[in-house]
Amino acid sequence: MSMDLKNLKDYIIPFDKFPLHWRFDDESYSKLNQIHLDQIQPIAPNAAKFLWEYSSNIAKKLINRQNFECFTEINVEDETIKKWLFHRGLAFQKDIYMVWQPDTAVITQWKIFVKFFHDFHYFPDDILIFDNSLNWGILIHNGKVIFGSNAYD
Numbered sequence: 242m243s244m245d246l247k248n249l250k251d252y253i254i255p256f257d258k259f260p261l262h263w264r265f266d267d268e269s270y271s272k273l274n275q276i277h278l279d280q281i282q283p284i285a286p287n288a289a290k291f292l293w294e295y296s297s298n299i300a301k302k303l304i305n306r307q308n309f310e311c312f313t314e315i316n317v318e319d320e321t322i323k324k325w326l327f328h329r330g331l332a333f334q335k336d337i338y339m340v341w342q343p344d345t346a347v348i349t350q351w352k353i354f355v356k357f358f359h360d361f362h363y364f365p366d367d368i369l370i371f372d373n374s375l376n377w378g379i380l381i382h383n384g385k386v387i388f389g390s391n392a393y394d
Contacts, residue, residue, distance in 0.1 A: 244287075244288060244291045246295070246338070246373045247373075249284055249288055249291075249292070249338070249348060250282065250348065252284045252285040252287070252288035253282045253283065253284055253285075253348070254283050254284065254285050255283075256278060256281070256283060258283065259283030259345075259347070260344070260345050261341065261345060262283070264360050264361070264363065265277075265278060265281060265357070265360055266278060270360070271357075271360045273357065273360070277353060277356075277357070280349055280350055280353045281347050281349045281353060282347055282348045282349065283346070283347050284346050284347065284348060286343075286344040286345075288346070289340065289342070289343065289344050289345055289346035290343050290344060292338055292340045292346045293340050293342070293343040293344075293346070294343075296338070296340055296369050296371060296378075299369060299371055299375070299378045299380075300369050300378075300380055302378070302389065303369075303378050303379075303380040303387045303389050304380065304382065304387070306389070308389075309377070309378070309389030309390055309391055310390065310391045311389070311390055312387065312388065312389045313387075313388050314385050314386060314387045314388065315385070315386050316384060316385060316386075317362060317364065317381060317384050317385065317386055318384065322358060322386065323355055323356075323358055325386075326354070326355045326358060326386075327355055329377070329388055329390075331351045331372075331377065332351060333350065333351050333352035333355075334350055334351075334352065335350065335351060335372055336348050336349070336350060336372065336373070337349060337350065337351050337354060337370055337371065337372045338370065338371055338372065338373075339354065339361065339368055339369070339370050340368065340369045340370075341366060341367070341368055351372075354370065362381055364384065365384075366381060367380070367381060367382050368380075368381040369381075376390060376391045377389065377390040377391070378390075
């Protein structure tokens with residue numbers, strides 16, 4: 242079976258095998274309840290590598306402000322970051338892909354990312370976020386959150 246965005250859920254691994262699990266399940270950092278933890282689905286390193294390679298063009302487009310109709314950005318330290326993310330107008334229940342490194346990625350929902358932004362992002366993380374529509378992307382890089390999008394119907 243060839244890997245694509247449609248079958249990435251076939252590559253979900255146990256949460257404790259996720260390299261960044263401590264951000265979400267360790268009381269020293271943050272301890273999310275099980276309902277929220279179940280909505281963060283880590284994927285196997287080979288699937289993360291697929292996402293990393295698949296999304297490299299999206300990251301370049303966001304850095305260079307290309308191939309999206311509009312761009313906006315905010316500093317990751319801005320106290321209104323969650324409100325800003327909420328106002329991007331993305332579907333709360335839709336699956337999104339989050340990629341940190343070639344071997345580290347998860348599938349979650351936009352609402353979970355917004356609600357727990359400070360658990361997903363620790364400086365100096367670089368994170369790329371997108372969904373299967375490919376109509377938008379977010380790159381967290383060098384202390385900035387860059388959002389690129391195309392017009393929605």
